[in-house]
Amino acid sequence: MTEVSSISRKEQVIRVAAELFREKGYVAASMRDLAQKLGIEAASLYSHIKSKEEILHVLCFDMAKDFMASLEKVESKQNLTASERLQQGIIGHVEVMAKDLTASAVFMNEHRHLSQPFLRDFLLLRINYINRFKLMIEAGMANGEFKKTIDKKLAVMTLFSSLNWMPLWYDPTSAIEPAVLGKQLSDMLVNGLKQNPT
Amino acid sequence: MTEVSSISRKEQVIRVAAELFREKGYVAASMRDLAQKLGIEAASLYSHIKSKEEILHVLCFDMAKDFMASLEKVESKQNLTASERLQQGIIGHVEVMAKDLTASAVFMNEHRHLSQPFLRDFLLLRINYINRFKLMIEAGMANGEFKKTIDKKLAVMTLFSSLNWMPLWYDPTSAIEPAVLGKQLSDMLVNGLKQNPT
DNA sequence: AATACAAACTAACACGCGTTAGTAAAACAC
DNA sequence: GTGTTTTACTAACGCGTGTTAGTTTGTATT
Numbered sequence: 001m002t003e004v005s006s007i008s009r010k011e012q013v014i015r016v017a018a019e020l021f022r023e024k025g026y027v028a029a030s031m032r033d034l035a036q037k038l039g040i041e042a043a044s045l046y047s048h049i050k051s052k053e054e055i056l057h058v059l060c061f062d063m064a065k066d067f068m069a070s071l072e073k074v075e076s077k078q079n080l081t082a083s084e085r086l087q088q089g090i091i092g093h094v095e096v097m098a099k100d101l102t103a104s105a106v107f108m109n110e111h112r113h114l115s116q117p118f119l120r121d122f123l124l125l126r127i128n129y130i131n132r133f134k135l136m137i138e139a140g141m142a143n144g145e146f147k148k149t150i151d152k153k154l155a156v157m158t159l160f161s162s163l164n165w166m167p168l169w170y171d172p173t174s175a176i177e178p179a180v181l182g183k184q185l186s187d188m189l190v191n192g193l194k195q196n197p198t
Numbered sequence: 199m200t201e202v203s204s205i206s207r208k209e210q211v212i213r214v215a216a217e218l219f220r221e222k223g224y225v226a227a228s229m230r231d232l233a234q235k236l237g238i239e240a241a242s243l244y245s246h247i248k249s250k251e252e253i254l255h256v257l258c259f260d261m262a263k264d265f266m267a268s269l270e271k272v273e274s275k276q277n278l279t280a281s282e283r284l285q286q287g288i289i290g291h292v293e294v295m296a297k298d299l300t301a302s303a304v305f306m307n308e309h310r311h312l313s314q315p316f317l318r319d320f321l322l323l324r325i326n327y328i329n330r331f332k333l334m335i336e337a338g339m340a341n342g343e344f345k346k347t348i349d350k351k352l353a354v355m356t357l358f359s360s361l362n363w364m365p366l367w368y369d370p371t372s373a374i375e376p377a378v379l380g381k382q383l384s385d386m387l388v389n390g391l392k393q394n395p396t
Numbered sequence: 397a398a399t400a401c402a403a404a405c406t407a408a409c410a411c412g413c414g415t416t417a418g419t420a421a422a423a424c425a426c
Numbered sequence: 427g428t429g430t431t432t433t434a435c436t437a438a439c440g441c442g443t444g445t446t447a448g449t450t451t452g453t454a455t456t
Contacts, residue, residue: 009403027225028311031444043445044404052444083392109307113226137391146391151374153367154382155391161363162356169355176349184352192390193335193344193353194281207433229414241415242434250414 010048013038017055018102026056026110056110057118063107064125066096071132082140083190089133090189091182093163098170098178105167130160146190159189208246211236215253216300224254224308254308255316261305262323264294269330280338281388287331288387289380291361296368296376303365328358344388357387 020029035042070092097104140146218227233240268290295302332354338344
């Protein structure tokens, strides 16, 4: 290799593909579109990748791995209140997303076009991730920190909806840092919009 | 027509198409798939619809019309607090979605495959709808009902994320009614997860 | 200079796509 | 009963799809 510092051509292909998949959706994005964006012929792509789906696979599972790693880091911490743990989980999630908003958008919107058995694997990972956030919320309800009146499924789904749509409106050039955004988001979900009477 | 009570064949085609578009996505769903679901040949579809996109157009804009009508009803009410108005807006939105979860999912996920100028029209409607919810939140911040510390864009985007993902997890056969769900959702966003000190 | 490898090319493949043209049969209205 | 409308059919169109085979070019290593 000429320069050790530069990313491989394969990574470059995948990165440009992510942008394309985000813009047009996985199915509507053609390999010829992708090749054009890279300034090469469509057939040349196959010197770097095995198939179109391999790109999607890499994008989805790389993101999944990062999300999992972030969550495990939070889970390993001791002596946190439920609010704190939830907040740190949310901040971690936002930070992972912010590191690659394009891949995050693909991860969120296009994973369903994975074929079996990868789709099954992906969905199992996802369920697992969500359930571990659900446990945080349940812990808060159990120790009186959170209300018990709110439906758990609603709570966790609202949380994930909020998180997962972020790539669609978050401006990466904005001054606001991911950690701050995550904090604001968790504050909103935990404390609500209403003025506190304190 | 033989029976006035039965829906037209065109409506039937669109309804089945909605299910298909939801399952596979608009681009991945082929007219041959759709025809098979209806037990006819693909070419026969064109006795009822002008094009594949017409189906998407009808699905998206019919939903948009319902959302707008619901919002206008809430806006016309007098003497409501910001919380009440927001809650009723949310309940209305949930009710419209619950009336046709399939079309709602298509509306949310597939609208981007509309071609111009329909896509532009659609996005303008959507921005307008979101802005009117934003006004409700701003009114609450202005009169001291809501905190001013929360970023408005974050607040309204969190709201819409939560709302729009509902079709992906809401179980239409569940005992919980749309109005109740909407109420819980608005309660969560307004008051938060945390136990109130009252 | 010889070798190895990465990265691109041209040409083509089989296939599925949305859609049109023209037609046939059934169900309706009068 | 005749004319009209609805609903479906068969056959085919041009085009875009992901992908392959085989080859060439340039660069880096020995």
